[in-house]
Structure formats: structure tokens, C-alpha cells
Amino acid sequence: MPLEGIKNIILILSGKGGVGKSSVTLQLALALTLQGKSVGVLDIDLTGPSIPRLVGLEGAKITQSSNGWVPVPVHEAEAQTASGNDAAVALSDDGGDENKDVERAKPRGSLRCMSLGFLLRDRGDAVIWRGPKKTAMIRQFLTDVYWGDTDYLLVDTPPGTSDEHIALAEELLKLSTTSPSSTGVGALPRLTGAVLVTTPQAIATSDVRKEVNFCVKTNIPTLGVIENMSGYTCPCCGEVSNLFSSGGGEVMAREMGVRFLGKVPVDVQFGALVEGKSQEESDDEDEDRERNKVEEEKGQDFVDERPLVERYKECWSYGQFEGFAKTLIGEIEG
Template sequence: MDEVKNNLANVRHTILVLSGKGGVGKSTVATQLALGLKNAGKKVGILDIDLCGPSIPRMVGVEGHDVHQCPQGWVPVYPDPNLAIMSISFLLGNQDDAVVWRGPKKNAMIKQFLTDVVWGELDYLIIDTPPGTSDEHITVVENLQSHNPDGAVLVTTPQAVAVGDVRRELTFCRKTKLRVLGLVENMSGFVCPHCAECSNVFSQGGGESLAKECQVPYLGNIPLDPQLANCSEVGQSFIEAFPSSPSSQAIQRIVQSVLASTSTSQDTT
């Protein structure tokens, strides 16, 4: 843990992005949060510890890039001077290779990411985690204890099955004493690409109700937008390309909430 503390000494804020299940858009939210913080003038890093399904490199347009070594460790990939990316995707010989590892090897890889990546000075480090509450989550939380992370952003969709899984994620945060910065309801309605009207294709409000029930901040809801999906596929910043979209405006409000929350936490500690 001392190695982690020393390596992340120049990282001011660390945020984990969690979800109870897959398919809720956790990596999309992590990416857009990071890009939004960068647009707010912050220097940001994204650490992708979803070892079996690394998707961050594609979402920021650096898929297939190589990681280089320096005397201090691994140098992350920089698609922008104020954005650094690290993922196991950069270490695979072929992007289609499967990572077939047991728990101990996964844990060792995550610890190496936390101790050997040369992040330099960062305002925010966003850690994109795999779904669930398993080995990877325990490893990253335990190793970050000495660094004192700001907390976690939890992502759900409106359906009851997703909300139920996020309820278990909240229990995980409480058991590990990880502060919950807030909950985001993703895929909340559908934005028509022609008239920009938002319709509720699924249910609505499950995330907000859970936040109230569990007394954690509700950061907002992000409607489905085909343009957001397209931007993620080609590695383009959605909030820069479509700033007037309701989904883009929702993301920007979430970014502002996270900025306010982490600023307050830093001032009071």
C-alpha cells in the first residue's frame, strides 16, 4: 500500500466507477465523466481495470496503441495532453485475445497498474471497474486505502433488476468504507435524433428512488442517445460533438456535481 501511495502521490482525486451488473453503460459513463472533467480544465487519467472486457481505449480512440516503459514504470497513452489512459488492452498482442486468468493473476495485474504506471500530476484519476463485487474490486479498494480515494460513482439503468444489483454494490461500498459520491441512472429514456424529445422506453426513476432510500446523492439521469453510442464506437467526445443534446447536458451536470462533491470533500479533510 505504501508503493501505491507513493506512486499516486501527485494524483489529487481518485474516483471509482462501479456497477452491480454488466450492460448498464458503466464504461461509457466513466469515459464521459473523464472527458467532461478534462473539458473543465482538469488533467485526467483513466485506469481500465476491467481486465476481461477492456473497452476504454476504443471509447477514447486509442485502441491498438502500445504502452512504453521508462525507468519509473509504464507510460500511459495520451490521446490528449490532459488525458492519460492505461488498460490491459495495450498489453495484448491481439485485440481479440481473451484474458483467461485466475484471481491471483488478476489481482497482481491490478496492483501493478496502481504501483507501476507513471501518471505524473493528475487532478483526477477515474478507475473503470468490471461489473460486480469480486476479487478485482476488493484488490483495488484495499490497495487504495493508503491513498484515500474520494469515493465511487455507481451506475444503474431504470429497470428493477439493475437497481437490485446496484443495491448490493452500495452494500459493498459500506462494508469497504468507500464513500459513495452518487448514483447515475443511465439509459433513462430515449432521445429522438430528429426532434430531441425524450421518451421512456424502459421504466423511469429506479435509480433516483434507490438513492433516496439509501440516502446517497443522486447525480442525475442520462437518456439514451444514438449519437452517444456512435461517439463511443469511434472514440469521439460526445459532449464536445453534441453539446446541445439532452444527454450531453445531463453528463455535464453530473460532471459539475462530481467537481463540487470532490472539492468539498478535499476542503473538509
């Protein structure tokens, strides 16, 4: 059965390009895995796939199994180190700080990704397809990918309401249900709704209003609006500058009768994370080259081998998306 094992499907939509849909998709996926949920990310931006680059796996390739295409793993699930009862016993025995950490430990869900970027021979290859071929590719993504047991499938979409969106809506409404009562073994996946991403300025919010209308016409529920790039906090003095004004997404959500999930300022740490830079690196290549030379002479190796999800927890935007994840889980799972 297509989409077998998937419990909930969330679309990430925006009528405007360049508002950060892919970065919001990834951060929401990471935050959900840190709530113990197994997550899949399906990138259907066929002509401009960003997910392979963001997760640092541009060289990865899709493998084939008897059940279909196997998504690329970003990180595996990590079981809780001790149950609540075991942790409580440990605390009563020793009462140490180490055991308190065990008590607070949460299981981490897995994260897997599927994107056309993993199927290209070279990342610089252009995808020049007309509508029918795009539609066929999206149908194949929805029917021929084996996700296994997945709590949440996040679908990263291109901007606008183009062929990809129409094909996606048509297929999902056939392969899933919007009813919250669909549970149990063999039940259809639940199309829980769409998260809309905008930036504060009017030119973006006006296009996102059209996306709300698209959801209404296709009977896709709307989960909420995220106002991305809402201000920039200077890492030196802490002063907040509103690069694209502020509050436009909140006003739009209120006028359209849609839940406003919150604002996300520009996070320099997350930008450095997905660009593969350490926090000490700068955009000055000569300065970075000199620093690397000094580090090599000292025999130091600062390559961080931790999974992306563990490094993401150090980004201050994680707190924002942790809140979004908890809100959505509460809304969807009750």
C-alpha cells in the same frame, strides 16, 4: 511512491453488467478535462476492457519509462488563450465578438488512459485468468503506472463485487486516504469515493444496492448515483420513449440515502462518436457505401481530425455530464 502526483481517485461501480459504466467513465473524464482538470482513466475490467475501443486507440501500446508504465495519451492539455485581465483589456479596446470568445475560453486538461487492452498482442485475445493473477495485475496497475500530475483518476471497474473489486479496495485503502484534509506536496492521494451507475429497471437497481453495501463494508465513500439509459429521444420527432422504464435509480438512491446525480438518456450522437461514424452515417451499409462513393467522386473528405474531446462537446449528453462534473468538483474541492 505509488500513485504519486494523483490528487483524487473516483471509482465507477455497478453491480450489474451492461449498464454503461465505461461510457459513463469516459464521458465524465471528458467533462472533467473541459473543466480544466487533468484526468487519468484506469480500466481494471481485465477480461473485457472497453476503454481502448471507446477512445479510438485500440492500436496504441504502453511505453516504459524509468518511473514505470506511461499511460496512453488521448489528448494533451490546452492552455487558456488569454488571462481574464488580458481578455478584459482586449474587450475594452475593441469590444468585438471574437474577444468575447477569448474571455469565455477555459483551459482544457489532459486525458490519459491505462488498460490491459493496450498490453494485448491482438484485441481479440481472450484473458483467461484466475483470481490471484487478476489481483497481481491490479496491484501492478496501482503501483507501476506513472501518471504524473493528475487531478482526478477515474477507475472503470467490472460488474459485481469480485476479485478485482476486493483487490482494488485493499490496495487503494493502503495507498490512499479518504480524509479530505490530505493536501500538499507528498500527501497521499484522496480516495474521494464511488459513482454508482444503474439503469432504471428493477433488475439493475437491485444489484446496485449490493454495490452500495460493498462501499459501506469497505469504508469507501459514495459520491452519488447516475441513472443511465433513462429514456430515448427520437431524433426525428423529439418524442421520449422510456426503454427500461424511468426513475428506478432515483428511487433506489433515495431509499439507500445516497445522492442522486441525475439521469442520462440514450445519446445517439455519442454512440456514433465512439463507433467512429459521422452523424450522417446509418446502419445500412449499402446506403453508406453509396454516400461514400458520391463523396469520393466530389473529392470531399469528411474525416474529422479534431480531438475526441472537441467532438464530444457536440453531443447533447455533454450538458448532462458537465453538470455531473461541476457537482463532483464542488463536492470534492469545496
